[in-house]
Amino acid sequence: MHKTNLTFTACIGCHFVPFCAAEDGKPAAAQHINFSVKRLLKLQRKQALYLPKNKLLSFYAIQEGALKTYQMEASGKELIRGFYFPGEILGYEAIATGHYLVSAVALTDTVICEIPYDNFLKRVHAKPELQKHSLYLISKQLNAGAYLALTSAEQRLAAFLIDLSKRLRPVEAPAVFNLPLSRQDIGNHLRLTAETISRLLSRLQRNKVLTITQKKLTILEAEKLQQLAEGLNEP
Amino acid sequence: MHKTNLTFTACIGCHFVPFCAAEDGKPAAAQHINFSVKRLLKLQRKQALYLPKNKLLSFYAIQEGALKTYQMEASGKELIRGFYFPGEILGYEAIATGHYLVSAVALTDTVICEIPYDNFLKRVHAKPELQKHSLYLISKQLNAGAYLALTSAEQRLAAFLIDLSKRLRPVEAPAVFNLPLSRQDIGNHLRLTAETISRLLSRLQRNKVLTITQKKLTILEAEKLQQLAEGLNEP
DNA sequence: CGCCGTATTGAGCGCTCTCAAGCTAGGTGG
């Protein structure tokens, strides 16, 4: 059903690895599938991982694929709170209230590790150094999505793409990555319309800042993109 | 210098109380000033509590007053990340990187409890039930500022005022509270200009949704404000 | 009282949205 060697590579860079390591300190990848804190889930595109008001039972670490979390505005608009990629973890926002606040849906076929909340707590309790790590992980979430605060559409999109490139390409490689998001999704996240996203991407291509064919995005001039994100486009 | 009975009342509703309680379980207020995890600070209006890049040494619980946290955009605009009021805690965002990411500045004369980070960790380590509480507190921050994601200026302002009224008036009382923020500060937080804030507040007064004289704000029709926040203003 | 920071209000502009019409790519069935 599920290949073990795939699991090995999937764990590289996963923020949850410290929680999976066995008591004896052996590396996690060799055995974590059998370890009690984890369980594997497979989701198809558009399938929901959890829904708002569901009781918090587990956190979820992404092995392969991508998810979005979103809320519905009263007006019916889908307000995307965030995108999640391999190695990242969903569910922290549910700790405060005890239930999830958003819908989490797969953007592509996705493989996920489930970590029951109770096991997580027991594990942190047993190994005090994990306590610091858990604070670290949740704190990182506090700084996520800083680009949403920027004012102009171009600033937000540029900063968002830079953020994506860092998260999707942890090893320093040519700035090429797959963009598993529709224009509509990007717009619903950045509070812009799909048309505006499309226009901006077209302009960025005309200006040779990047190229985008289908889903494959290549950043040509990272510095220029950074300047746009900072609102320093020359008058 | 500092009256003890004032300290008593200040602790009511403070999220940090569980961390101050003595080992023997005695209530915190009776003794917490003497307890090692705390130290009192006084800040004057416009005085900084910490600056970006400062090393994370402590969290801070507000007893009296108010603070704002902000970053400077490259363009020089002040981007306010949040406002903090009595009982609320600053500094969590620094856990991930080990240093603060924003400037924290007093909006009025302010009294603050300082909690050294090391003591905090020791304390959580010593009392496992505090571990859950610390996760709870940081998780709550993940859901803060949800109004920032709303699209129209009126929606954001309405939702922001509702949020403020809940935080400044924890006991159910007439919806009257002091607004220790300038139009400019509100605008810098909601990504709007001071002029837009002023115009919106004027319109809300014309429509009898609220009144505002100087710094005193009274919500007259909470339901209508809620509808505006949801974008349900009738066409 | 006079000063200075803050708030209000107006006029005009520009960015982003809305609405609408093609266009492209990928999937399906004959």
Add this chain to the structure above:
DNA sequence: CCACCTAGCTTGAGAGCGCTCAATACGGCG
């Protein structure tokens, strides 16, 4: 294999919301 079909993307024209710039009013404080 190709015609079709559909969902997503691109591009255009016009409207509206929020911004800029500017003048005036207010209010706290010396």
